[in-house]
Amino acid sequence: MTELAVEAEGLVKHFTTRKSVTRAVDGIDLAVPQGSVYGVLGPNGAGKTTAVRMLATLLRPDAGTARVLGHDVVEDADAVRSAVGLTGQYASVDEDLTGTENLVMIARLYGFSAAGARARSAELLDAFGLSDAGARPVKTYSGGMHRRIDLAASLVMSPSVLFLDEPTTGLDPRSRNQVWDIVRVLVDDGATVLLTTQYLEEADALADRIAVIDRGKVIAEGTAPELKSSVGEGALSLHVADPARRAEAAEIVERALGTPVVLDNDSTGLSARVPQEGADAVAGVLPALVDAGIAVPEMSLGQPSLDEVFLALTGQPVDDADASTEEVA
Amino acid sequence: MAEPSAATSGMTTPEATTLREAVALDERPTRPSAVSSTLTFAHRALLKIKHVPEQLFDVTVSPIIFTLMFVYLFGGAIAGSTEQYLQYLLPGILVQSVLFTTVYTGYTMNTDITKGVFDRFRSLPIWRPAPIVGALLGDTVRYTIASAVTLTLGLILGFRPTGGVVGVLLAVLLLLIFAFALSWVFTILGLVLRSPNAVMGVSMMVLMPLTFASNVFVDPETMPDFLQGFVNVNPVSHLVTASRELMGGSASFSSVAWVLVASVVMTAILAPVTMRLYRNRS
Ligand SMILES: Nc1ncnc2c1ncn2[C@@H]1O[C@H](COP(=O)(O)OP(=O)(O)O)[C@@H](O)[C@H]1O
Numbered sequence: 001m002t003e004l005a006v007e008a009e010g011l012v013k014h015f016t017t018r019k020s021v022t023r024a025v026d027g028i029d030l031a032v033p034q035g036s037v038y039g040v041l042g043p044n045g046a047g048k049t050t051a052v053r054m055l056a057t058l059l060r061p062d063a064g065t066a067r068v069l070g071h072d073v074v075e076d077a078d079a080v081r082s083a084v085g086l087t088g089q090y091a092s093v094d095e096d097l098t099g100t101e102n103l104v105m106i107a108r109l110y111g112f113s114a115a116g117a118r119a120r121s122a123e124l125l126d127a128f129g130l131s132d133a134g135a136r137p138v139k140t141y142s143g144g145m146h147r148r149i150d151l152a153a154s155l156v157m158s159p160s161v162l163f164l165d166e167p168t169t170g171l172d173p174r175s176r177n178q179v180w181d182i183v184r185v186l187v188d189d190g191a192t193v194l195l196t197t198q199y200l201e202e203a204d205a206l207a208d209r210i211a212v213i214d215r216g217k218v219i220a221e222g223t224a225p226e227l228k229s230s231v232g233e234g235a236l237s238l239h240v241a242d243p244a245r246r247a248e249a250a251e252i253v254e255r256a257l258g259t260p261v262v263l264d265n266d267s268t269g270l271s272a273r274v275p276q277e278g279a280d281a282v283a284g285v286l287p288a289l290v291d292a293g294i295a296v297p298e299m300s301l302g303q304p305s306l307d308e309v310f311l312a313l314t315g316q317p318v319d320d321a322d323a324s325t326e327e328v329a
Numbered sequence: 330m331a332e333p334s335a336a337t338s339g340m341t342t343p344e345a346t347t348l349r350e351a352v353a354l355d356e357r358p359t360r361p362s363a364v365s366s367t368l369t370f371a372h373r374a375l376l377k378i379k380h381v382p383e384q385l386f387d388v389t390v391s392p393i394i395f396t397l398m399f400v401y402l403f404g405g406a407i408a409g410s411t412e413q414y415l416q417y418l419l420p421g422i423l424v425q426s427v428l429f430t431t432v433y434t435g436y437t438m439n440t441d442i443t444k445g446v447f448d449r450f451r452s453l454p455i456w457r458p459a460p461i462v463g464a465l466l467g468d469t470v471r472y473t474i475a476s477a478v479t480l481t482l483g484l485i486l487g488f489r490p491t492g493g494v495v496g497v498l499l500a501v502l503l504l505l506i507f508a509f510a511l512s513w514v515f516t517i518l519g520l521v522l523r524s525p526n527a528v529m530g531v532s533m534m535v536l537m538p539l540t541f542a543s544n545v546f547v548d549p550e551t552m553p554d555f556l557q558g559f560v561n562v563n564p565v566s567h568l569v570t571a572s573r574e575l576m577g578g579s580a581s582f583s584s585v586a587w588v589l590v591a592s593v594v595m596t597a598i599l600a601p602v603t604m605r606l607y608r609n610r611s
Pocket residue numbers: 015016022023024025042043044045046047048049050051322323611
């Protein structure tokens with residue numbers, strides 16, 4: 001069995017305000033093998049940031065335990081801090097300072113000499129394609145550059161465990177790919193990365209294992225193919241040319257796939273979930289429609305989206321509403 | 330199926346190679362001392378002054394406005410002549426200028442929290458109070474600038490301290506010690522309140538009575554009894570008295586000791602509260 005880099009059992013954090021209790025994290029178990037990318041996937045307000053902040057020793061759990069490389073995050077917080085790097089919306093570099101100044105400062109805080117810190121900073125700026133921007137205040141950086149300097153800052157000491165809280169949220173596709181490539185290089189070199197994301201696509205592209213969390217609880221855990229097969233292979237959607245023949249087309253699709261067909265709001269579209277191992281059935285749909293003489297100008301097969309995963313796992317669509325909040329009597 | 334993409338699978342692009350080399354660290358330095366980490370944070374405060382010099386505007390302009398306003402507006406009425414009032418007022422206005430500058434401590438700290446900079450510091454394996462103590466040390470630079478501006482203006486206007494350079498420097502030193510101790514009030518506000526502007530507002534509400542209900546502007550003898558009661562226990566009054574005495578060359582042990590003891594007591598109580606809030610922040 002591989003060693004675990006991060007393990008959590010029954011982690012709980014509730015926030016109490018005057019009127020209500022928010023169960024931000026409500027009993028989470030995690031087991032992250034060393035040298036892997038672990039994705040924590042969940043909608044806004046699911047409790048991802050709260051969970052990461054507990055693992056990174058920034059927040060004390062109300063209940064449960066967590067260990068990073070065997071160090072307890074409460075009892076042995078300092079050892080955890082020495083081993084991890086953290087980047088996220090809520091762990092940022094100083095925007096007033098330049099990129100170089102930020103990295104030099106952090107290197108100094110890890111104990112580098114003044115000259116050593118400058119060298120380390122230059123090396124990291126170069127590796128992250130920020131050499132030209134090193135002398136500029138971070139507030140002048142683009143979103144992608146900002147995220148890269150944040151990443152560089154968390155890598156000053158080459159941590160063996162890296163927590164990335166929504167590292168690509170708000171980035172354009174190119175910057176997002178850069179971040180993905182960085183993560184892959186790090187893990188290739190033996191680091192363990194725990195990243196949170198709202199995008200199934202991202203978890204799918206990067207993570208070896210994924211925990212889907214909703215309202216502070218893990219509702220599913222597994223590899224990306226495992227999760228997807230629990231949802232089906234995706235969705236087939238098509239448009240018929242003649243609205244009058246949609247009902248007929250729906251019947252054919254339903255017969256081929258064996259899953260219920262949903263009619264779109266317009267008069268020509270319809271879609272259906274593709275069942276597990278239903279790829280062959282999909283192949284039969286188009287010929288069946290052609291045989292019936294129904295013209296299909298548009299047809300597509302989509303990967304299941306996070307919404308579909310959620311729908312399948314929870315029986316309800318993703319709502320952006322906050323985690324379960326209860327009125328206090 | 331094709332490989333995911335050339336850039337992601339092979340990882341032999343030049344970028345990937347430099348990244349790999351940069352991430353690998355052959356020599357891991359040992360942890361720095363508490364003092365070294367604290368100085369790093371003090372240095373950060375100085376860098377921020379360098380990059381955002383606007384923040385010095387308040388520090389330099391408000392002492393000038395306060396001094397000119399009080400000397401020329403009230404000097405005649407209060408002391409008979411502006412010249413004479415200046416001798417009385419300047420040590421007090423110096424104290425006021427510097428104490429007003431302390432509100433930035435909480436403001437900056439709250440800004441750091443809202444922007445997530447503090448979470449990054451809290452995730453580092455460093456001496457825990459270092460970010461706060463370092464920031465407070467850095468702030469003394471601001472206090473020194475406010476002191477220098479006020480004193481220079483005072484000297485131009487005709488302030489003649491009989492205590493000489495030594496007396497003035499000792500008064501400033503005492504003031505810096507007290508300002509450092511008072512800053513802990515603002516670090517607490519910075520940690521507890523929700524936004525930088527709320528911190529600013531509440532800090533002003535703390536400072537107004539502390540500086541105005543004191544002996545900065547007028548002799549407390551002229552005040553009603555209930556006010557005198559407060560003014561006489563107000564630590565700012567004692568600080569102003571000690572500064573006047575030091576600048577006037579006739580410092581008494583008791584007034585200086587009072588200020589030092591008050592500073593130690595404030596720090597001893599408020600610093601642990603600050604650290605507790607800092608550790609348990611959610
Ligand atoms: N410091 C806090 N005080 C009160 N409620 C909080 C705090 N931090 C987070 N929450 C609440 O906890 C829930 C989970 O938040 P968060 O962990 O930030 O979710 P995510 O990162 O998945 O979007 C949300 O309802 C959020 O409003």
